[in-house]
Amino acid sequence: MFMISPRTTSRRSSVVSNVSDIRRLKPHLEGNLKWLDTLECTSDVMCCRFNPDGTLVAVGQSDGAIKVFNSDTAVCLYSLTDGDTIKAHLPVTSVRFMLAASGDLKTEHHHILLASYASGMIKFWHYPSSSCLHTINEVRQTLTAALSPLGNKFLTAGDAEQIYVYDSETKTRVQTCEPSDSRDVMNGHRLRIFALQYHPWIPHVFISGGWDDTIMFWDDRQKHAVRRLYGPHICGDALDIDATHNHILTGSWRKDHILQIWDFESGKKIKDVPMDKFNSSQVM
Numbered sequence: 001m002f003m004i005s006p007r008t009t010s011r012r013s014s015v016v017s018n019v020s021d022i023r024r025l026k027p028h029l030e031g032n033l034k035w036l037d038t039l040e041c042t043s044d045v046m047c048c049r050f051n052p053d054g055t056l057v058a059v060g061q062s063d064g065a066i067k068v069f070n071s072d073t074a075v076c077l078y079s080l081t082d083g084d085t086i087k088a089h090l091p092v093t094s095v096r097f098m099l100a101a102s103g104d105l106k107t108e109h110h111h112i113l114l115a116s117y118a119s120g121m122i123k124f125w126h127y128p129s130s131s132c133l134h135t136i137n138e139v140r141q142t143l144t145a146a147l148s149p150l151g152n153k154f155l156t157a158g159d160a161e162q163i164y165v166y167d168s169e170t171k172t173r174v175q176t177c178e179p180s181d182s183r184d185v186m187n188g189h190r191l192r193i194f195a196l197q198y199h200p201w202i203p204h205v206f207i208s209g210g211w212d213d214t215i216m217f218w219d220d221r222q223k224h225a226v227r228r229l230y231g232p233h234i235c236g237d238a239l240d241i242d243a244t245h246n247h248i249l250t251g252s253w254r255k256d257h258i259l260q261i262w263d264f265e266s267g268k269k270i271k272d273v274p275m276d277k278f279n280s281s282q283v284m
Contacts, residue, residue: 037074041067047237051097058113058127060092066115068127078127080113084135088119094145094237096154098124098168114154116145122156124171134171138164144237146196146206153220155206157193163208165220177218177225187224189216195239199264207241209234209250215262229267232260 043061050057050071057069064085068078098112112133113125122136122145141159148154153174157163165175179188191211199205204220213233216225231250232239238251241264248262259273 039067039069039074039076046091047094049095049097052099056097058095058097060095060115062091064089064092064117064119066092066095066113066125068113078130080115080125080127080130080132082123082132084119084121084123084132085117088117088121090118092116093118093143093158096145096147098147099151114145114147116142116156116158118143120158136166136171143192143194144196146198148198148206148220149200155196155198155220157189157196157208157210159192161189161193163189163193163196163218175220175223177220177223180224186214186228187216187226189214194236195234197239197241199241200243207239207248209239211235215239215248215250215267217267227267229262231257231269 039057039059041059041061043063043065045059046062047060048057055071056077057071059067059069061067064081066080067076068080069076092115094116096114098114100106100109104110111126111128113127115123115125117123118141120138120140120142122138122142123132124134125131126133138156138158142156143158144156146155152168154166154168155163156166161178163177164173165177166172167174177188179185179190189208189210189212193208193210195209197207199207206218206220208216208218209232211233213230215229215232217227218225233252233254234250235253236251240249241247242249246264247270248264250260250262252258252260257272258275261270261273262268263270
C-alpha cells in the first residue's frame, strides 16, 4: 500500500500490527527520510490513508475495525466499529477522507471517512463521534473505493468486472463502468479490481488496476475504458497519480519490477524504482 503525508514537513509513520520486535521490522532508509514513530494496531493492517492536511492517519484492519491516529503523537483518537462490522468480521479494504465543499455548513458533511469492506459494505463514518451515518450493501466483495477531487462522486470495485460510480450526496449509483460483452475487445477488467484513483485535476477521469496486469483509463460518464497500459499486477491499494508531474505510480505483487512510474499521457513506463536490497519485502 502507498501512504505519503500531504504535508511538506511530513511526518511519515510506520504502521504495523505487532511491535514486539520493532528493531527487526525497522526499514532500511535512504535519502531525506527518518523513521519517527510506529502506530500500534490490534489486528493486521490492510489499508491506510492520511487526511488532506496530514494530521490524521486512518488504518483499516483485517478484523473490520478502523483506527484513526494523530500522526504527530501516534495516539489512537477514534476506533470505528458497529454491529455490522463486528458481525461480518471481514477486512477493511480501503479508507478515504472526504472533503466538505467550501461553505458547506452541514455537520454530516464534515469529518467523514469513506470505507469499503470485503463483506460488500460501504460505510460513511463521522469519525469524531465514531458513528456510522450511512451504509451501502453491495452484492460482491468490495475491494477498493475512490473519491473524485471535488468529492461529489465516489467509485467502488471488487471481485466483479463492474466499477460503480455513485453520487456522494444521494448515495445512489449513477453509472456502471465495465468491459464490452465481446471478449475480443479489451476495454475493461476481466478479473478482480484492487485499486482505483481519480485524476487530481482532469475532471471525470480515473484509473484502475487489478489481477489482469493492466491499468485501465476511464471517463466516469462512459461505460467502457478509453485506453489502457499493460504491466502492473496490482493486488491492493497500490495505485496513485502525481499531480505535479502527471505520473502514475504502481505497486505490483511479484518478485521483480515491483514499484514502477508511468507517464499518464502516453502510458509509457518511465522507470522501475530500485528494490530495497537490505530487506525482503513486496508492495501490495
